[in-house]
Amino acid sequence: MLDHALFDPATIDPETRRLNEEIRKDQASQPDPWSMPIAEARALRSKGSIAFPRLKRSARAETITVEGPGGPVALRVIRPQGKAAEKPRGAYLHIHGGGWVFGGADQQDPWLERIADTCGFVCLSVEYRLAPEHPYPAALEDCEAAALWLAGPGRASLNVSSLTIGGESVGAHLAVSTLLRLRDHHDQPRAFRGANLNCGFFDLGLTPSVRAWGEERLVNNTRDLETFANGFCAGKVDRRQPEISPLYADLKGLPPALFSVGTADALLDDTLYMSARWAAAGNGGHTAIYPGGCHVFIRYPGPLTERAQELSERFLMALA
Template identity: 35%
Template sequence: MTLLYDERDIGEAERFNRVLRLLPRYHTDRRMNARVIQAILRAWETLPRLSRRSDVDIEERSIDRDGRTLRLRLVIPRQRPAGIYLTFHGGAWVMGTPRFDDPINSRIAAECRALVISVDHHLAVDDRLDLAIEDARRAAEWAAAEAAAEFGAERIVAGGESSGAHLAALALLHLRALCPDRLAGAVLFYGAYDMAGTPGLRRSSSRSLLIDGQAAYRNLLRLTSQLTEEQRRDPRLSPLFADLSGMPPALFVAGEMDPVFEDSLRMAERWNEANGNAEFLPVPRGAHGFNRLPLSMARKTNAHARQRIRHWLECGLSAS
């Protein structure tokens, strides 16, 4: 366990949480909520950018296959990339946009010399979670083949937040079958890895901060409504139950007040049982999405994640 936080960090988070308790909780199972927020995000995407880092370039790419188009947002460092960071945005599988992650991804690209590939996957407001998973695998294949060839970047780290961490874990499992020697690491923030819902999520409170815990559980059931309990835990859907042997070093991060905290805890335990190379970082007083909040512990956590990505990619350069 890594100790990053001091009493001042925890005190600041406690004070901030008092404010969060006054705010309404987001219900991830309500599709109208997702449609409204997504419309706002897409409208925001059309606005001109007021500023952009001078040490990275940003490009849009598309993958066309089987009549479907997958959009990718590339954040490219000005230096030759040391490797690839394949990342998936959060949003309960039903909303979100790669452009919203530009500030975080641009820092990763610049400081870690990483070609960042941010995936604009299918949004399952139609409850077609299978299409989002298919997009994660297609993006992984493109990163391992076309992106590696174009940018000369071989080693791959995958990451994501919330639902994006789930998709990143499935993408890594897919890449393990394709190019196991090129997997460098995983950075997974507060993901959901059991699509039937862990006991911790099932007993979570509707008064959990920022998101309604019981609504998050209902969202899992809605996304898998045609499946039995056993089918929801199929390793192709729930990475918590996959064979995790041969996986790269991983950093799992979750706030201790997050309804899906147990997912990260159990995933790190299983990862270590298989490989012995997982770091679990529990964040005291951390809510779901805490690393996006104006908190010192958020800055420290994000910096720690960047340090891990940089180290894993630089190890690949020194080995070559």
């Protein structure tokens, strides 16, 4: 059951209000990303800003390459330190966000270092192919290949048995879609013990909260999300077929999931709808809603982020 007090603006802490205003001002001062070629938009975002800060790359990251239908897929690996380095508690397969258009496997190294050291997990992030150059099913095929390797030879290679999966935004979308492919195409519905799903984009036909958001950018706006969906689909597919929009899939037999989202996120409905269907399918899990949190608010340091990260870590460790 949801606590409706969470939707009261009075419950938003001052730090979150200040951050959201800074993000709005920063994005209002930036050029429209869709007014330039995609390569220029990527280069601009890679420079970093208040809205899209550059996180420090890990000095201890390494790369493992696996084979997928579209060719080699690189996995960025961050291993735990200390005693867990010899016998990790498990592995966490992470899928990055960025609208299927931006980002890469190295954009969240500090988050994965924290999970590695706090939870004792080997963390792997998938360098999947990006749209619009590589539309559906390219990214999903790469994530599927990574998951199959980890659930197969990767267990012995990394000395792990407990596997978890997760991601932010479209990374959460790809994580769910990967679980569905493992269940439906490979008869492995529980290869992963749980899913950590942060502010997922689960309906590419656009939920009411996305449609109603409008033009103001607080990380994303309606046009941005519609443009991301267009790039992923390349205009060739039914937006509400289950493999495109996992909100419409049969979700039975999937592992427990932690759903996290902020109330100041255009994708709020995606999490509310998906978490309800996940629960109705009997999969188990928990839904955490954070007052005033913007899209992927965990990229910004603050009390809201600390609460969300601690909950994610407790969830992952409970599955090991």
